[in-house]
Every structure is written in structure tokens, then in C-alpha cells.
Amino acid sequence: MVQKDILQEEMKAVDYVQVYESPQFKEFLKRKRKFIIPMTVFFFIFYFTLPILTSYSTILNTPAIGDISWTWIFAIAQFVMVWILSSIYVRKANTFDDEAEQIIRDQLK
């Protein structure tokens, strides 16, 4: 019985264009993009600001805490950013997983 189900599933050709164009998938993709694109733009800007500032100015060389300058604070902030963004990503991605499973249940099976 179970085997028969799997066989039937294999036989059924999936119309991906139909899924792709469905409002459900379109909406899902839009939400994903609205999250990923601004985040990606943000971390690239944050990252490149450091070498740009250190290469073209000495503004970060001023001391922040004792002998630790702003350069180092900014450098360590890069690490903090990675950990914060990756946690945010995981939380968000888990909700995307639920949506993806819903699409598979509704349209692909």
C-alpha cells in the first residue's frame, strides 16, 4: 500500500510553472526577498565601511576605551554583527520552513 503511494507520486508529473506562478509561492518568495535582500545589503555595507574608512581616512584611529581605538571597536562589531544576523536569520528561516512545507502540502503532493 505504502509502496503503491510512492509509485503514484513518482508517476505524477509536477507542473512547476503552475506552482511558481501561484499566488501562494509568489507571496512566499516576496517575503523571503524582503528579508534577505536588505539584510545582505546591510552586512556588505557594514563590512566594506571598515576597510574604506581605514584606507582613506584615519578617523577610526582615535582612542575609544583606554588604548583601544575605534578601529578595533568597529572590527569587533563585525563579529557581533555576524552572530546577531545569523541568529535573526535562523529565527526567520524557521518560519519560512513552515511556509515552504505548506506549499509542498498544498500544491506539490
Next chain:
Amino acid sequence: MDPIVIALFLAIVILTLFVTYIAAKKTKSTGDFYTAGGGLTGFQNGLAIAGDYLSAASFLGIAGMIALKGFDGFFYSIGFLIAYLVVLFLVAEPLRNLGKYTLADMINARFDARKVRGVAALSTLTIVLFYMIAQLVGAGALIQLLFDIPYTVAVLIVGCMMTIYVLFGGMIATSWVQIIKAVLLMAGMVIVSFMVLLKFNFNISAIFTEVKTATSYGADYLNPGIHYTEPLGTLSLMLALVLGTSGLPHILMRFFTVKDARTARRSVITATWTIGIFYILTLFLGFGAAIFVGEATILEANPGGNMAAPLLAEAIGGNILFAFISAVAFATILAVVAGLVLSGASALAHDLYGQIIKKGRISDKQQMMAARIAALGVSVVSILISLYAQYLNVAFLVSLAFCVAASANLPVILYTVYWKRFNTTGAVTASLCGLISALVLVSISPSVFSPVEGAALFVGEPIFPLDNPALVSVPLGFIGGYLGTILSKEKDYARFAEVSVRAHTGFKVHNK
């Protein structure tokens, strides 16, 4: 040689061979061989990614560079880590959802053309070979210093070990060697950093104050600009570091060892934390070496600064810690080269032989055979080249590998998943433009031609000004793919719909 060094060295050899023996018994199919049957947990794979990624260049090279050049060495730490955001946000999950064993598999989810697979396999092999030679030559020189054995013997030992792991234990052995290495490396880093911090009563600010007077650079030591004086050169390097990682075949391959995108994501998180902590600690190793070992002694041991970390261990922890850090360096080298052999073998045996020459009509048994022969081939070729390259300055090969990965692989990966209009011609032109421009520009750059004898591979005036050409070659890869696509007629909207649905939902049709 110190008996403790020999004991720890042998302990690593025996432990990894034992792991290989167990793995060999579990390796029954091609899937086991290439991807450990997709059976690793997110945490295990995360550690393995860290083990695969943190090479001796990271461990010894960055610590040495921070010790000798201050802040500029830390640029590498930052770039190598932020790269994981690119992997996490853009690459890991679609890759896991679309691929099977190799990067080319993922691209082939969209394009059947054999030339696309061929070009992808070509760039994989280029990266693997360059990276491996850099690792092996570096390893030979390093082991020579650490354990006082001749270069040739050192290269042969590392070469034989990596061949044994991959040939018999495939991905299962490789993964576990990488996990063991990651744990050892992190332990070593934490111990040494802890001892450095202890000397300053955990007052980080005091370390900064101390290091200001420890080197010949004085207060400038803490400011950027000692090594990287050329703004565009710095930016180009930073670009290669941040984009290169998501195109490195041995890193990408690690995402096929987990069962789904969710686990792939979890492994990136574990890897990101491990790698992040590691790179923060490089700071204490670097500063510690500058303070407790001193510039002159570091330079005397090795002009590249590679001995900074082991010498620091010796200075603050005596012979035992020196032996332990040396053993960690050895394990580090083994884990990275094993990962490289495996990804090279997969491109040769799976992509070129199995899919292109045999057109996929090949039994599982034949595939395993081909994979093992390819692993042996990749190993032998890279060992032979490395034996001859002892006196060449091959430091540029690592940055070249990152540059090829960023310029040839990343554009194709991103276009395949995210660009509707992208087509076969575009995939070929993107890869070739990125690959060729990276190769040509590096070969006429200051890292290959230097007027100072011994500073680079050849003596002469460089034609191209940047050490790392990523600033030019990455845009060329993207532009090449764009032009190749819009100048050719082919469109396959249905195929893109399929790739997009599968990449984003993780849906798989059975037996496909």
C-alpha cells in the same frame, strides 16, 4: 626531537587512522563516499566545516601576521568570518536543496548541457589544485620547522595520510578527521589565549597598552596601514575573502553531508560561532606573540611569521604546550588537505567521468571505483608538484584560489538560483570569464612578479598593480554571465520555475 612531540604526533596519526578504519567499514555506496550518506547532524557538520575551513594559513599565518603587522593581519580574520553570512543568506540552503555531490550537480539542476558541467568541474579542479599545493608546500615547510624532519619526508607523510583517509574512509573519515581537528584546534586556541590573558589579569585594555611598546612600530602597530598601504589593494583582498568562501568546492561539498536545508542552516550556525571565536582569539595569539616572543625571534624562526603561535606556546607554556600546538598544526593541515582531495576527486570522478564521459550510465560500484582512482590521482599529482615546489614562493596560490572561487563559481551559483533569464551560454561565459580573468591577472600581478628576488615566483616588474585581482575579476565574472545570457536566445522559463520552487521549498521528486 622532543619525546612529547613524537608521542602527540603519533597519537594523532593513530587516532585518525582508527577513525578511517571504522569509516571504511561504513562506506558502502557512492553516497557514503562523497557525502557520508547525508547522515551528519547539524552540529557535527558545523564542526567539520570549521575543521575544513580553518587551515594552517588561518591558524599560524594570521597569528603571525597580527604579531608582525598589527591590525592589518586582523583584516583576514574579519573577511574569512563575514564570508559565512554570504554562505548562510544566499548559498547554503538552495545548494543543499538542488545538489547531490558537487557544485556542478547544483548548476545541472537547471542546465543539462555537458559543457556547463565541464566548465564547473574545471574551475573546481583549478581551485583544488592551487589550494592544495599551497597547503602542502606550507605544510612541508612547517612540519620541517616543528618536528625537525626534511621537507620531502614531511610532504610525503601528510600526502600519504590524506590519501589513506580519503581513499579508504571517504567523506565519513574526512568529516571525523575534520571534527577532531576542530576540537583540538579550538582547545589549543583557548588554552594559549587564556594563558596570555592570565598574564594581564584578564584586562584586555592592558594588553593593548603593552603591545604599543612591544614592537618596532610603536603606537602605529595598533593602527591599520602597516602592511596594506594601497587602498584598492585592501578592498580587493576584502572582496575576495568575503565572496570566495561561498565558491570554494571543499566548503560547498560539506553541505551535501546533511539531510536537508534546515540541517545545513544549523551547521552554518555552529560553524559561524566556532570560526568567529577562533578568529577573535587570533588577536590574543598575535598580540601575545608580539609581547612574549618578540618581532626579532619570530622573524628569525620564519620570515613569514608562521612560527609566532608555536613560539608563543613555548614562551608561556613550555615544551608541553609547544608540542601540543605543533600537533594541532599537524592535525589542521591533515584535515584541510583531506577535504580538498575529496572535492577534487568528486569533480574528476563524478562530474567529468561519471556524468560527462559515461553520461550517468554507470553503476554504483563503478562510481566508487572511479572516485577512489580519482582521489589517488589528485593526491599523487599534488604531492609530486609540491615536492618540486619547495623553493617557490607559493603564498599567492591561496589568494588565487579564493579569487577564482569568487569570480568563477559565485556568479554562476547566484545566477542559477536567482536569475530567471540566465541560460546555458551565460553559465559557461560567467565561469570562463571569472576563471580566465583571475588566472591572467594574478599571473601578471605583484604576487607573481616582483623586482626583489625571492619575494615572488618570478623576478620582474608586475603589469597589474593589485596582488589580489578580485576587484576586477569578480565583476568580470558577473558581467560575462550577464552578456553571455542576453546575447544568446535560449530561454527556459519552465526549468527556472522548477529550480526556484525546489531551491526555496526543498521539494524533491523521488528518484530524481
